[in-house]
Amino acid sequence: xxxxxxxxxxxxxxxxxxxxxxxxxxxxxxxxxxxxxxxxxxxxxxxxxxxxxxxxxxxxxxxxxxxxxxxxxxxxxxxxxxxxxxxxxxxxxxxxxxxxxxxxxxxxxxxxxxxxxxxxxxxxxxxxxxxxxxxxxxxxxxxxxxxxxxxxxxxxxxxxxxxxxxxxxxxxxxxxxxxxxxxxxxxxxxxxxxxxxxxxxxxxxxxxxxxxxxxxxxxxxxxxxxxxxxxxxxxxxxxxxxxxxxxxxxxxxxxxxxxxxxxxxxxxxxxxxxxxxxxxxxxxxxxxxxxxxxxxxxxxxxxxxxxxxxxxxxxxxxxxxxxxxxx
Amino acid sequence: xxxxxxxxxxxxxxxxxxxxxxxxxxxxxxxxxxxxxxxxxxxxxxxxxxxxxxxxxxxxxxxxxxxxxxxxxxxxxxxxxxxxxxxxxxxxxxxxxxxxxxxxxxxxxxxxxxxxxxxxxxxxxxxxxxxxxxxxxxxxxxxxxxxxxxxxxxxxxxxxxxxxxxxxxxxxxxxxxxxxxxxxxxxxxxxxxxxxxxxxxxxxxxxxxxxxxxxxxxxxxxxxxxxxxxxxxxxxxxxxxxxxxxxxxxxxxxxxxxxxxxxxxxxxxxxxxxxxxxxxxxxxxxxxxxxxxxxxxxxxxxxxxxxxxxxxxxxxxxxxxxxxxxx
Numbered sequence: 001x002x003x004x005x006x007x008x009x010x011x012x013x014x015x016x017x018x019x020x021x022x023x024x025x026x027x028x029x030x031x032x033x034x035x036x037x038x039x040x041x042x043x044x045x046x047x048x049x050x051x052x053x054x055x056x057x058x059x060x061x062x063x064x065x066x067x068x069x070x071x072x073x074x075x076x077x078x079x080x081x082x083x084x085x086x087x088x089x090x091x092x093x094x095x096x097x098x099x100x101x102x103x104x105x106x107x108x109x110x111x112x113x114x115x116x117x118x119x120x121x122x123x124x125x126x127x128x129x130x131x132x133x134x135x136x137x138x139x140x141x142x143x144x145x146x147x148x149x150x151x152x153x154x155x156x157x158x159x160x161x162x163x164x165x166x167x168x169x170x171x172x173x174x175x176x177x178x179x180x181x182x183x184x185x186x187x188x189x190x191x192x193x194x195x196x197x198x199x200x201x202x203x204x205x206x207x208x209x210x211x212x213x214x215x216x217x218x219x220x221x222x223x224x225x226x227x228x229x230x231x232x233x234x235x236x237x238x239x240x241x242x243x244x245x246x247x248x249x250x251x252x253x254x255x256x257x258x259x260x261x262x263x264x265x266x267x268x269x270x271x272x273x274x275x276x277x278x279x280x281x282x283x284x285x286x287x288x289x290x291x292x293x294x295x296x297x298x299x300x301x302x303x304x305x306x307x308x309x310x311x312x313x314x315x316x317x318x319x320x321x322x323x324x325x326x327x
Numbered sequence: 328x329x330x331x332x333x334x335x336x337x338x339x340x341x342x343x344x345x346x347x348x349x350x351x352x353x354x355x356x357x358x359x360x361x362x363x364x365x366x367x368x369x370x371x372x373x374x375x376x377x378x379x380x381x382x383x384x385x386x387x388x389x390x391x392x393x394x395x396x397x398x399x400x401x402x403x404x405x406x407x408x409x410x411x412x413x414x415x416x417x418x419x420x421x422x423x424x425x426x427x428x429x430x431x432x433x434x435x436x437x438x439x440x441x442x443x444x445x446x447x448x449x450x451x452x453x454x455x456x457x458x459x460x461x462x463x464x465x466x467x468x469x470x471x472x473x474x475x476x477x478x479x480x481x482x483x484x485x486x487x488x489x490x491x492x493x494x495x496x497x498x499x500x501x502x503x504x505x506x507x508x509x510x511x512x513x514x515x516x517x518x519x520x521x522x523x524x525x526x527x528x529x530x531x532x533x534x535x536x537x538x539x540x541x542x543x544x545x546x547x548x549x550x551x552x553x554x555x556x557x558x559x560x561x562x563x564x565x566x567x568x569x570x571x572x573x574x575x576x577x578x579x580x581x582x583x584x585x586x587x588x589x590x591x592x593x594x595x596x597x598x599x600x601x602x603x604x605x606x607x608x609x610x611x612x613x614x615x616x617x618x619x620x621x622x623x624x625x626x627x628x629x630x631x632x633x634x635x636x637x638x639x640x641x642x643x644x645x646x647x648x649x650x651x652x653x654x
Contacts, residue, residue, distance in 0.1 A: 036367045
């Protein structure tokens, strides 16, 4: 850290202005205080991002800030919660520059405005290791409406929002694993896919709509198949996915073609779309728009366990690795 | 990380058993849900510990767990809050062994039982850097009683709980900066001082009592003088401390003798005692027992700003560095 600024000056200059909610007490008290309300629930989630693991060292600070917030907001979205704010524990390498912090804070501010949330508290410390951003996000919902993973029943439809695999494609492009040159078919989709990796969209409006429709829900972070495996496990049933139904963007289909490409998309992770189950009695069509995003039917639940991927001929498609392995 | 265990197996084996509160949903939902209650407030604080910065690499895992929890519980104590539980984002170096995790989880479990709290959620990830433990702790209190830093008025008494500087002495001993041999006067106090560094005692019972007595409060983490500086700043007044009145253990007084020793004690940090102000109308004596700990009057508030340390002759004692500098 540039020694021209102390921890307290750093907080006063860059983070206190982000504490717009009165509950944050201006970050002066090392704690926030939220008034409780009868008939409501507070929903809390925590996700940490580590440089070199969850983002790349030369990613723009504004985008790292956005991603750190949005992966947490995505969790709240998948619960049907309305986000309120977040606490952030920031471990900063000593060599980080003040202008990096300034850009990071601008990224937080932009998304705070976009999503109507406030910094509520946190902690800033030095680390001899990589930049680490641990965010705890708080949301609220009327009592009893929160979406969980354990509510699915056999014989329901399985849906997912948006398109799957884009972020995985974007990461691959950023890591230079695919040679691309300006003007070729793949390069034309690069910026879209990279943006999908760097700046996921928490499906907050969809999550609220799903309170009245879905029996179970989660956000897709580790990979569609791996994450649906959590619904299958907690709800004690099997999920059958139709490979051809898994929604993919034209950009990703060009990058990752064929059935292999579908498997890669369904196991790449970082999508931050919402996957959910809904009873047939809800009468949902195979594709429709809800909360500002297209939602697509991709399969159904059945008795049993695990997740099975079927091709158009009804044969099982092998899935060597269902999702991202953390360690 | 020992590859014989996956992230999910790690959570199931070591962390799910710590999620004793129903609000944690058995850690199956990547979120916890807390029912709100009219007339109450939720108080939330976050503090991260980084290996090599806040604890030593060869510290026992049980004690690292205890310290990570207790520094957060100490924050809640100083607010007068009753702790409910915590979320934990754990960034684990790949070389860490499963038996380290097992011992760390045992440390958490012991303190969960001791303090009546539950793991509520969190995140486990790999890191190429040092072990990092980011804890967000939640407490509750009746509406309006939370203790803050900004409530002090000029002409009040300033108090602190327990003894000051022990942890700083313990750290110095652990770092081997003082040569000691078994049997000498210093060595006989080693285990007490080291224990005070490694396993701070959150003053939860005292904090509850202070709801009705204190005008401002905080916990002493960076150093008594530095932290009282926060009360002075936020309350917009000056604090005058009597050096001789600052309570020190006989073990620390032997390690750090004289007036220099008092300055070191008052600036060393890691005490996790509660410092507070109280109006004279409360009629508190110069020393008394409250919430299971001795509380000592160490000075008074006055108009002005900053913290001044006076010796017995009433002269100002120079304080080169009021507390721990984070970076």
